[in-house]
Amino acid sequence: MQIEALSRYGVVRDALAMDAIDGVRPRAIIEPESAEALAELLALCSRERMSIVLRGSGTKLGWGRRPAAIDLVVSTRRLNHVLAHAHDDLTATVEAGATVGDLNRVLAEHHQWLPLDTAFEAATVGGTIATNESGPLRHRHGTPRDLLIGIRFATADGLLVKAGGNVVKNVAGYDLGKLMSGSFGSLAAIVSATFKLTPLPSASTTLVGAFGNSQAIAQAVSAISASQLEPAAFDVGAHVSVASDPGASVVTGLSRTEYQLLIQFATTAAAVDAQIAETRRLLPADHVDVLRGVAETDAWRDHARRLWTAPGAVVKVSWLPAALEAVLALVERIRGDKGTSIELVGRAGVGAGLIRIEGDTATQVKAIEDLRAKPDVIGHVVVLRADRGVKEKADVWGPAGDTAALLCGVKAALDPAGILNAARGPV
Amino acid sequence: MNERLLSEFVGICGAEGVLHEPLELLTYECDGLPHLRTAPALVVLPSSASQVQAVVRLCNRAGMPFVARGHGTGLSGGALPVAGGVVIALSRLNRVLDVDIPNRRVTVEPGVTNLEITRRVAPYGYYYAPDPSSQQVCSIGGNVAENSGGAHCLKYGFTVHHVLALDTVLPDGELVHLGSPMVDAPGPDLVALLVGSEGTLGIATKIVVRIVRKPESVQTLLAAFDSIDAAGAAVSAIIAEGIIPAAVEMMDALAIKAAEAAVHPGFPAVEAILIVELDGPAAEVRALFQVAEETCRRHGASGIEIAADDEQRARIWKGRKAAFAAMGRVSPNYYVQDGVVPRTRLPEVLGRIRQLEARSGLRIGNVFHAGDGNLHPLICYDESIPGQADRAAEVAAEILSYCVEAGGSITGEHGVGADKAESMSKMFTPEDLDVMQRVRAAFDPRKLCNPGKIFPTPRLCGEVPGPYRQHPVEQQGLAERF
Numbered sequence: 001m002q003i004e005a006l007s008r009y010g011v012v013r014d015a016l017a018m019d020a021i022d023g024v025r026p027r028a029i030i031e032p033e034s035a036e037a038l039a040e041l042l043a044l045c046s047r048e049r050m051s052i053v054l055r056g057s058g059t060k061l062g063w064g065r066r067p068a069a070i071d072l073v074v075s076t077r078r079l080n081h082v083l084a085h086a087h088d089d090l091t092a093t094v095e096a097g098a099t100v101g102d103l104n105r106v107l108a109e110h111h112q113w114l115p116l117d118t119a120f121e122a123a124t125v126g127g128t129i130a131t132n133e134s135g136p137l138r139h140r141h142g143t144p145r146d147l148l149i150g151i152r153f154a155t156a157d158g159l160l161v162k163a164g165g166n167v168v169k170n171v172a173g174y175d176l177g178k179l180m181s182g183s184f185g186s187l188a189a190i191v192s193a194t195f196k197l198t199p200l201p202s203a204s205t206t207l208v209g210a211f212g213n214s215q216a217i218a219q220a221v222s223a224i225s226a227s228q229l230e231p232a233a234f235d236v237g238a239h240v241s242v243a244s245d246p247g248a249s250v251v252t253g254l255s256r257t258e259y260q261l262l263i264q265f266a267t268t269a270a271a272v273d274a275q276i277a278e279t280r281r282l283l284p285a286d287h288v289d290v291l292r293g294v295a296e297t298d299a300w301r302d303h304a305r306r307l308w309t310a311p312g313a314v315v316k317v318s319w320l321p322a323a324l325e326a327v328l329a330l331v332e333r334i335r336g337d338k339g340t341s342i343e344l345v346g347r348a349g350v351g352a353g354l355i356r357i358e359g360d361t362a363t364q365v366k367a368i369e370d371l372r373a374k375p376d377v378i379g380h381v382v383v384l385r386a387d388r389g390v391k392e393k394a395d396v397w398g399p400a401g402d403t404a405a406l407l408c409g410v411k412a413a414l415d416p417a418g419i420l421n422a423a424r425g426p427v
Numbered sequence: 428m429n430e431r432l433l434s435e436f437v438g439i440c441g442a443e444g445v446l447h448e449p450l451e452l453l454t455y456e457c458d459g460l461p462h463l464r465t466a467p468a469l470v471v472l473p474s475s476a477s478q479v480q481a482v483v484r485l486c487n488r489a490g491m492p493f494v495a496r497g498h499g500t501g502l503s504g505g506a507l508p509v510a511g512g513v514v515i516a517l518s519r520l521n522r523v524l525d526v527d528i529p530n531r532r533v534t535v536e537p538g539v540t541n542l543e544i545t546r547r548v549a550p551y552g553y554y555y556a557p558d559p560s561s562q563q564v565c566s567i568g569g570n571v572a573e574n575s576g577g578a579h580c581l582k583y584g585f586t587v588h589h590v591l592a593l594d595t596v597l598p599d600g601e602l603v604h605l606g607s608p609m610v611d612a613p614g615p616d617l618v619a620l621l622v623g624s625e626g627t628l629g630i631a632t633k634i635v636v637r638i639v640r641k642p643e644s645v646q647t648l649l650a651a652f653d654s655i656d657a658a659g660a661a662v663s664a665i666i667a668e669g670i671i672p673a674a675v676e677m678m679d680a681l682a683i684k685a686a687e688a689a690v691h692p693g694f695p696a697v698e699a700i701l702i703v704e705l706d707g708p709a710a711e712v713r714a715l716f717q718v719a720e721e722t723c724r725r726h727g728a729s730g731i732e733i734a735a736d737d738e739q740r741a742r743i744w745k746g747r748k749a750a751f752a753a754m755g756r757v758s759p760n761y762y763v764q765d766g767v768v769p770r771t772r773l774p775e776v777l778g779r780i781r782q783l784e785a786r787s788g789l790r791i792g793n794v795f796h797a798g799d800g801n802l803h804p805l806i807c808y809d810e811s812i813p814g815q816a817d818r819a820a821e822v823a824a825e826i827l828s829y830c831v832e833a834g835g836s837i838t839g840e841h842g843v844g845a846d847k848a849e850s851m852s853k854m855f856t857p858e859d860l861d862v863m864q865r866v867r868a869a870f871d872p873r874k875l876c877n878p879g880k881i882f883p884t885p886r887l888c889g890e891v892p893g894p895y896r897q898h899p900v901e902q903q904g905l906a907e908r909f
Contacts, residue, residue, distance in 0.1 A: 086769060088663055159861065161858050162855070162856075163859065165854065166834050167834070168800075169585075169767050169800065170836035170838070171839065173851060173863055174620060179615045179616060179617075179619075181616045182615050183615040199670075200669070226640075228552075230642070267707070267711045268714040271708045271709075271711030271714065275708055275710075316611065318611045320530045320608060320609055321530050351530075380611050380612055382611075402601075403617060413862075413866050414862070426614040427614060
């Protein structure tokens with residue numbers, strides 16, 4: 001089919017080299033200007049058996065398996081309006097192509113926000129739901145699926161439908177928004193979403209503690225978890241640094257691991273202060289910083305982005321919260337075995353995080369295999385960012401489990417012609 | 428039912444695990460919505476996941492529809508049997524399998540009651556957050572099916588926010604593991620799809636839930652208002668102050684009067700009361716509670732009582748939780764509705780309900796979770812007066828239309844079940860419902876798993892929801908409606 005013929009469904013252009021996904025260049029990019037046009041386009045693509053990849057801002061487009069051939073990238077870039085902010089009801093409806101940042105700038109006018117601190121500034125609402133991506137605020141506010149109360153999407157055969165609604169409490173019908181969460185655009189195209197919102201906190205303070213070994217930080221995490229403190233964010237980091245005082249920490253060659261605990265309280269000023277004081281009492285850290293204002297914002301931004309701005313593969317992992325020490329020990333062992341440069345950033349209370357692995361392809365693949373070799377310590381190892389060589393050798397999604405057949409059935413229900421996501425997974 | 432098939436069910440569950448005498452089946456004819464009744468062909472009481480699997484496989488072979496049932500407290504007929512079908516009662520799958528305090532997880536079988544989880548973890552300073560008012564008797568499997576909430580879901584969310592993993596017997600008898608005790612199982616969130624699917628996609632046989640640390644401080648106030656509108660304005664103003672209370676409940680004059688007559692909580696005889704509860708770190712609660720109190724006064728609260736201790740707090744909640752059952756003190760019969768409106772539309776919708784009350788000649792009490800706009804109008808009638816029961820049902824249905832017109836929902840927590848299947852088309856287009864049905868068919872192509880629920884069917888066309896009757900567990904004082 002001629003690409004020009006698609007212009008009635010949106011703004012079309014030929015794909016450029018920069019549009020390639022893992023080296024696979026689509027034939028064209030199309031940007032529908034309405035949800036209806038997007039649905040009609042998908043119906044046509046289903047009839048024509050055209051392979052589609054959905055794209056928001058493209059910040060996480062490289063996640064997933066290397067794609068099979070792609071005919072068309074369908075971008076939600078022009079579906080970028082905040083449709084409603086019912087501030088007295090603490091809800092907002094937004095089109096899929098709006099960025100979380102843009103949405104939050106609108107919501108801030110009424111001192112509210114969607115508390116999703118994705119690491120990617122340009123991330124769209126649709127992409128954030130599709131990947132169910134969240135940041136340190138997950139500790140209090142959960143992931144996108146926890147905040148989503150309604151969704152509108154187009155099935156691959158062109159039905160424009162909704163599930164959920166505009167109210168925070170609602171159990172009518174299947175909650176298909178949850179099914180879209182983590183679907184990576186393989187089931188349907190999200191066109192808009194309704195979220196429950198949160199008031200912006202009146203004050204916040206972050207405490208950063210540095211620890212010389214995994215046992216000490218694990219004990220601190222355990223003490224805070226067992227307390228009645230209610231942090232907004234509660235993160236750990238295990239970072240490689242050049243040793244200035246090798247004797248004081250775990251030594252591996254010339255580098256050492258520095259363990260960091262970041263804990264944020266965001267509520268009334270008095271409650272923030274009281275909880276910071278209590279946290280200090282519980283934390284026998286080697287070094288403690290208390291951050292407010294710009295320094296606090298910067299610290300969290302750096303923390304969220306540091307894995308993404310450094311080279312290497314980034315994998316997503318999870319663990320049982322009380323197993324943190326074993327998780328850190330495993331990471332340290334993988335590093336020690338081969339001198340692999342490896343670091344972890346994660347949610348201490350939730351038991352979820354990211355691991356960055358440097359080194360050549362074989363080293364990265366081996367490290368991923370080693371992480372998967374201890375499923376009782378670390379589970380759900382999913383390769384997010386990796387170069388082509390790593391993706392060819394390491395299984396991106398990991399073992400399918402016993403739901404593979406069921407998920408195939410669900411995909412066939414929403415994408416009967418199988419046109420979505422070019423076999424990138426997870427479905 | 429033929430003897431050979433019966434003996435196969437007996438072969439799976441044992442003679443004591445199969446009920447088929449009409450008298451034995453009576454208990455299972457309905458759930459907490461007693462006006463909808465159907466006798467099943469038989470009831471099985473499996474005592475293991477593998478027995479559930481075997482029963483479901485046998486149902487498939489025989490082409491018999493089956494309905495999973497927890498403890499039968501549901502209020503929308505979600506566990507209503509299918510004529511000629513099998514009820515799979517999960518009451519024998521009632522073991523707490525694991526209590527893991529360091530990881531804040533509890534693993535249970537579906538027949539464990541909601542409150543049992545909290546009982547098991549309370550000594551360690553934890554609780555299970557979703558608190559439907561039937562929590563003493565309702566099963567966690569039923570909570571999963573209905574995505575149950577409770578008074579505190581405004582802050583803490585629903586069942587879906589607290590379930591991590593489900594071992595599920597699919598409609599074809601396959602056992603699958605959805606989610607896991609570790610978060611972030613890759614792929615679409617099937618756990619969250621199953622939660623709230625009202626038993627139409629499978630039967631959970633093992634459930635891993637998250638437990639929550641008890642907050643450092645809890646404060647509760649009871650504020651009296653001269654009008655529902657003033658109380659409603661106070662709720663909006665509290666939220667506008669940036670406060671997310673643990674609970675905000677409202678009752679109107681009729682509901683207050685009924686609660687007073689039943690359990691004497693010492694509520695003032697006013698047009699409306701608000702119960703506002705805040706919890707969290709002590710310093711936070713102290714500061715915000717003061718704001719909440721001042722906000723109530725600014726919006727015309729004529730009196731405010733602050734619970735000085737747990738005992739006083741329990742008394743206030745007792746009055747609130749007794750409100751439904753207490754309607755029996757002021758009316759021979761009543762009908763409980765469950766609808767949701769955006770909170771800001773509460774005054775308008777309540778205004779319409781008042782007009783409807785005047786027009787219909789039936790008194791309507793109002794009890795609701797004001798924080799999240801979840802209304803529970805209580806429509807009073809006398810079934811001994813011809814036509815009143817039908818009139819009450821019509822009034823209840825009309826209130827749902829008001830909710831949908833205001834941008835709300837036909838159910839906030841009781842579920843669609845068999846009761847409101849017809850009302851689904853008020854909220855959803857045929858295409859919306861078609862896509863949900865496609866998902867259902869991916870799980871249950873043979874339409875054997877709890878058929879006739881959620882989705883409008885020709886069989887139910889023209890049926891109107893019937894009047895409320897007290898459930899046996901309510902009669903015994905074991906549960907109240909909320």
